[in-house]
Amino acid sequence: MGAAAPMLAAVARLCSRYFLDLGGGPEDCILLAGSGRSGTTWVGDVLNYENEYRTLFEPFWKRKVPLVAHFRARQYLAPGCTDPAYLEPARRILSGRIRNAFVDSLNTKWIARKRLVKDIRVNLMLGWFHARFPATPIVLLLLIMLPLVLLIVPMQLRLSLTVLLNLLPAVVFIHQLHGSLLLLANMLRMMLYLLM
Numbered sequence: 001m002g003a004a005a006p007m008l009a010a011v012a013r014l015c016s017r018y019f020l021d022l023g024g025g026p027e028d029c030i031l032l033a034g035s036g037r038s039g040t041t042w043v044g045d046v047l048n049y050e051n052e053y054r055t056l057f058e059p060f061w062k063r064k065v066p067l068v069a070h071f072r073a074r075q076y077l078a079p080g081c082t083d084p085a086y087l088e089p090a091r092r093i094l095s096g097r098i099r100n101a102f103v104d105s106l107n108t109k110w111i112a113r114k115r116l117v118k119d120i121r122v123n124l125m126l127g128w129f130h131a132r133f134p135a136t137p138i139v140l141l142l143l144i145m146l147p148l149v150l151l152i153v154p155m156q157l158r159l160s161l162t163v164l165l166n167l168l169p170a171v172v173f174i175h176q177l178h179g180s181l182l183l184l185a186n187m188l189r190m191m192l193y194l195l196m
Contacts, residue, residue: 016104020111021054026094027135029115034141036120041106043141044118054112056103059093060119064102067092076124079131087132093117094136 023029030047034040041057048055058064062071067089077086092098096115106118122129126138 012108014110016101016107019054019104019107019109021096021115022111023054023096023113023115025135026091026133028113029094029096029117030137030139031094031122031126031129032116032118032139032141033122033126034120035123035143038120038141038143040118040120040141043139044106044116047139048116051109053114053116054096054109055106056093056096056098056115056117057106058119058121059098059100059103059117060121061102065098065100067098067100074121074124077128079127081128082132086128090129090132094133 030053032040032044032047034043044055047053060068060071060075062069062073070085071089075086077083081087094115094117096112123140126140129136130138
């Protein structure tokens with residue numbers, strides 16, 4: 001297995017440089033958004049566990065991608081905005097019509113028909129993406145602070161539901177993938193169990 005690791009790394013480097021994107025427009029793309037350090041890269045790897053998607057890593061990062069250099073660091077766009085300065089770069093990215101060493105650095109698919117766009121800088125534009133590209137499924141992942149709170153707060157301290165909920169950020173986990181809504185039932189069960 002040790003001898004195979006360098007070969008796999010070489011193949012991954014080749015895939016990030018030389019690939020063919022045969023997918024169509026934004027409808028062949030999943031947009032994965034979330035906060036920094038919330039696990040979006042890991043969730044992207046889980047969604048792409050069968051290597052079905054071309055992975056586009058942080059394509060809306062203005063410092064790394066000249067196509068979006070005019071965007072703000074945390075750009076907000078109202079759902080009704082039709083400004084071509086934003087619409088065309090977003091359409092190009094969601095349609096896979098971008099080549100960039102940074103954006104393609106995590107890609108491992110040589111011939112792709114579908115895309116997974118993972119970006120933590122688009123959260124304030126999700127309403128706009130939904131309005132402008134309604135066929136693109138959006139996955140929003142926000143860090144759930146409960147495990148961290150349980151490590152910090154001594155277990156012998158009795159917490160009321162109100163206190164615990166005040167410690168948690170306002171968290172919404174929306175998983176709109178192929179038209180379905182997935183709620184974190186196990187997390188809710190764990191919260192209810194801990195509060196009883």
